[in-house]
Amino acid sequence: MQTSALRILSIITLVAAPLFAHGDHDQKPVAGPNGGRLITAVEPHAEFLVTPERKVRVTFVGDDGKPVATVGRSVKVTTGQRSAPTTLTFVESDGALLSEQTLPEGNNHPTVVVIRASADAKPVVERFNLNLADCGGCDRPEYACTCGH
Numbered sequence: 001m002q003t004s005a006l007r008i009l010s011i012i013t014l015v016a017a018p019l020f021a022h023g024d025h026d027q028k029p030v031a032g033p034n035g036g037r038l039i040t041a042v043e044p045h046a047e048f049l050v051t052p053e054r055k056v057r058v059t060f061v062g063d064d065g066k067p068v069a070t071v072g073r074s075v076k077v078t079t080g081q082r083s084a085p086t087t088l089t090f091v092e093s094d095g096a097l098l099s100e101q102t103l104p105e106g107n108n109h110p111t112v113v114v115i116r117a118s119a120d121a122k123p124v125v126e127r128f129n130l131n132l133a134d135c136g137g138c139d140r141p142e143y144a145c146t147c148g149h
């Protein structure tokens with residue numbers, strides 16, 4: 001009895017895991033220089049990285065892969081459960097923009113990143129699920145995975 005229940009459970013896990021694993025990969029993220037997710041819809045590109053303190057660090061990156069100044073640029077992130085989203089605001093820190101707040105508890109929250117490359121630029125909006133789990137196929141977290149696993 002117990003054995004068959006376990007077997008069913010493991011079958012469910014095997015079937016369900018790839019569905020979840022592939023949910024983030026409709027658009028394959030590009031590698032950022034610090035191991036984050038590179039948002040290429042904006043010029044210069046912006047790397048979205050979650051720090052060990054669960055803050056978000058956004059580094060603007062030139063075509064040569066080197067960081068560029070944050071002057072005049074702004075980022076706003078909305079994440080968390082849809083019923084109670086958290087807004088992250090950013091301040092300049094060490095040549096990048098660092099969120100003043102930490103990410104809400106939990107994982108795989110729908111996330112909206114709004115970036116203005118300059119004060120009068122049209123905002124660029126990027127949406128993805130922020131999956132912080134480690135990818136099985138590369139060394140990156142799922143939100144920054146580039147292996148398409």
Ligand SMILES: [Zn+2]
Pocket residue numbers: 135136137138139140145146147148149
């Ligand atoms: Zn991967």
